[in-house]
Amino acid sequence: MTPDAKILAALRANPDGVSGAELAEQLGISRAAIWARIEELRKLEYEIEAGPHFGYRLMTSPDVLHADDLLGQLGKTKVIGRDIRVFEETTSTNDVVEKLARDGVKEGVVVFAEAQTKGRGRLGRKWISPPHKGLWFSILLRPDLRPQLTTQLTVASATALRRAIQVQTGLAPEIKWPNDILIDGRKVAGILTEMNAELDRVRYIILGIGVDVNLTANEFPVELRKIATSLRIETGKPVSRAELAVTMLRELDRDYALINAGKFTQVADEWEAHCTTIGREVTVRLGERLIRGRVESLDEDGALRLRSEHGHLERIIGGDVTLEK
């Protein structure tokens, strides 16, 4: 952790205040140096009060993503978030992580962007990513999975994101297979899984995650307003992006560890409990092919088991799912 991250961590651990002397001792630097760091943090719009009785006190944090601060708040994880990088603007965070992957960077690195100029959704769609309004981030993973099992990862990500949103906002998000997070039927977050693989060996996977946090209704394009929403619209107030980001990384790390330990069924159980797709009549578009049927369950690979209108059991690993009723 950098000195800034340590100071912020100490301030957060002591909401009533912590003295300059204590901070100086914890960090092993002078009180004057602490003062200088506090001044720098204030320039980044951390509101830090100082007083003779309570020392330093963190009043509010700015609505920006600060890599050191995120690392400090996240604390120790197994894999995800041990390296965090924040960009003010990128084309797509998946592109940045892809480059890191090719350069041999270790799994678990997370890249956030305050804005994306070419955010991508599934199936080549655009993802609107206006500055400072959402969480647009990507995670590099190098799991020991066959390409056919990567659906497990998508399911685990959706489960972790859903849980994080619930913990942080009190809302009750649902999952639409494979990886959309909805609130009252409107999409609030999505995941794009990109993979680089040999026939039978995954080289790396990039999880691209987009969460509409603080967008207001008029910040969505007109054509999306009926099908998309944000956490701010749903809760009626702004949501701390940094806190939500930290919670998401922690939950993703947990579920990734479960999959690596071969405990996918545990993830799948939670997924099924929150999935609005189970038991529903759906239409799945696979390229040109349309399959209608009733969703029975998730199989052990994370694929959807669908009883088609002709009575066949179909195994669906992707495509565009429309809920029929």
Add this chain to the structure above:
Amino acid sequence: MTPDAKILAALRANPDGVSGAELAEQLGISRAAIWARIEELRKLEYEIEAGPHFGYRLMTSPDVLHADDLLGQLGKTKVIGRDIRVFEETTSTNDVVEKLARDGVKEGVVVFAEAQTKGRGRLGRKWISPPHKGLWFSILLRPDLRPQLTTQLTVASATALRRAIQVQTGLAPEIKWPNDILIDGRKVAGILTEMNAELDRVRYIILGIGVDVNLTANEFPVELRKIATSLRIETGKPVSRAELAVTMLRELDRDYALINAGKFTQVADEWEAHCTTIGREVTVRLGERLIRGRVESLDEDGALRLRSEHGHLERIIGGDVTLEK
């Protein structure tokens, strides 16, 4: 086609010779310009005789890969080989094609290298690729396949390569699942399938192909001499790499068209007829897991159906297969 390719095509079509006047008319350039092009081709070591009675006659072609000449010899294909590029040396032709894929180049482009400094085999292994001794090439494909069906492509490639080698050399190569070509039990060619995909959509596939054409026994590393061979060793004489390359591209184009037309079973039938893995007792290593059993057949996705020693029917899409007896 470039003028050089057109001249070479005309010379090949007329082994008894073709006059400068005819060439000039066919190409729409002067006889002096034809003469100048012939001189350039001679510098590339095409042996071209000239005489008052027969005009120009192609006696021998050099053992080099010449993109224009390959294009001219190949003629019109549906997809594969409509764009051919030859490098004197690359790290790996798959790397070059990967870059082309990212730049949006159309499917079907083929990149040959006379030598690779970092040739790769399956599962992270090295592939020895000494200069001018083999065919080391990669093909960019953008099939409309789900990632789960890409095994079909591997099977089709092996089938096409096997057929091309048989046509060109008269040898009787066998296929070892999924994509090794063997002669008398020793490997002569291999395929590395690399994929870039979303969860349910292939963005592109790179088929990397290595064929040991004219290596002599002492050009193989000692540890490979018992398990690898070359076409030259097997036939007892050098094999024209250019002719073999053209035949391979033509056969690959044919089988790729079959798959795109949904006629994989036709490919699979030919594959099974030449596959030494069918009916054999094998051990398959999948990461840490070993599965022993008898290979029954290929399924419609190109996966191996294996009856395990415990009587279960297992579906094998990759891994390391060892023939037991």
